[in-house]
Amino acid sequence: MKIIVPMAGRGSRLRPHTLTVPKPLIPVAGKPIVHRLVSDIAKVLGEPIEEIAFILGDPAFFGDDVVESLTELAEGLGAKASIYRQDEPLGTGHAIMSAKESLSGPAVIAYADTLIRADFDLDRKADSVIWVKQVDRPEAYGVVKLSEANEIVELVEKPKEYVSDLAVIGIYYFKDVGQLKEELQYVLDHNVINGGEYQINDGIKRMMEKGMKFVPGKVDEWMDCGNKDVTVETNQRMLGFLEKDGEELVAPTVILENANIVEPCFIAEDVTIRNTTVGPYVSVGANTVLENSTIKNSIIQSNTKIMNANLDNAMVGNHVVFDGKFETVSLGDYSEMK
Structure with a gap:
């Protein structure tokens, strides 16, 4: 199992704290956000982690001290640390493809701006699991649409009309993340842009169109670290x-x-x-x-x-x-x- 962690953003909503420290390294309850997230995911997966790939931004901001911290985190979990750079902020899909050399085999992709409490129960028959949390205001989130068989059939960003109250929290499992890599390469090659950026959702939608099975996973707690108050x-x-x-x-x-x-x-x-x-x-x-x-x-x-x-x-x-x-x-x- 691999864990892929896109974390190249500057965290502008958490300024002034992120002017000098990348948001994923801001401590919460005594431990940096990304350290706590990755450690918790490794714990609930309950299987060996062979590699953790971190996707960072500008080396002037994500410097040697950040690389050292992340390397220690991965090695402390018995995994190899791989460091990649997203040179331009061109979206979630572009960020993941910045680590394309590591995109093979089973993997969890987790964005490093939230914390969770959960017991992961991976559906090994599914091609992918997308973790969701029930929310009060689904129109403010990206949500999933489910079939009668409880499979994800659509991803809808900030729906104006009710689709579901299950919000995507930014943690995904892929039985073979190489399939996502193939579809995201198509997105990049054909300049498929939404909201001015290359999105992970466009790769996922292409996987769905090919009949791949996506199912929801649910977390007990989903905690944001987007701004000071939250x-x-x-x-x-x-x-x-x-x-x-x-x-x-x-x-x-x-x-x-x-x-x-x-x-x-x-x-x-x-x-x-x-x-x-x-x-x-x-x-x-x-x-x-x-x-x-x-x-x-x-x-x-x-x-x-x-x-x-x-x-x-x-x-x-x-x-x-x-x-x-x-x-x-x-x-x-x-x-x-x-």
Whole structure:
């Protein structure tokens, strides 16, 4: 089994945090989004992963440190890491074809901007599984249309009239991803463009037209990391899941001085907390200092100092100095507010 991870986008909706760090490497509940996604997929697949192919963007932004981090992730799961580049942002289909040397055999394709909780039950008789989640506003999503046999017969992007309430979440299984590669090559060669880009859906639709069997897979939880507010919400939900799983979330090297932690919280190594209440639903990165503050439902990254703060629904980057009485903030790396 292979895992293919397109992650070349800059994450503009999550600025200023993605001005210095690619969105898939933003930490949620103490672990970068892409690390958590890939690890969770590998866990629920329940079979050896031979290769993980990461599709990155501009090397000036997705540099050697990103490559090193992703290589360690793959090797930690017993897999080979392959690194590809999408030189231009020409769509989901174009991104996947940037990794065409790895497009063979059984594979999961997963876009690195969401997190899931699921038990994958692969239908080995199907040519593909497309994972979906029931949503309240299907008109805001791409959805699947099902036949009476519970097979996917159509993909509809943001339907104006009701088709179904099952939204495509961006995770796909292909019994032979080489078949998708063949159809996406046709899309590229014949300049089949939708929304100004080459789309994975156009390759999938060609597979459907040839009679290949697509079935839905369902996830228990689907969590977005598209902007600050939903990322903070996802952090909250993930901490709740990890607490139920019995994970140890507070590092043994945390220094507490007249401090109170209201669980669940993730507190990384060598954090100092003085005269402060932290939690619930707070993630704090390594080597951070929190003083004379109350912080809840927030993400605080590494090497940051926060003083005299009352924070809720906040997201604070790395190497930040924050001293003030602000409440809802979103501060990127190396910011100072004194």
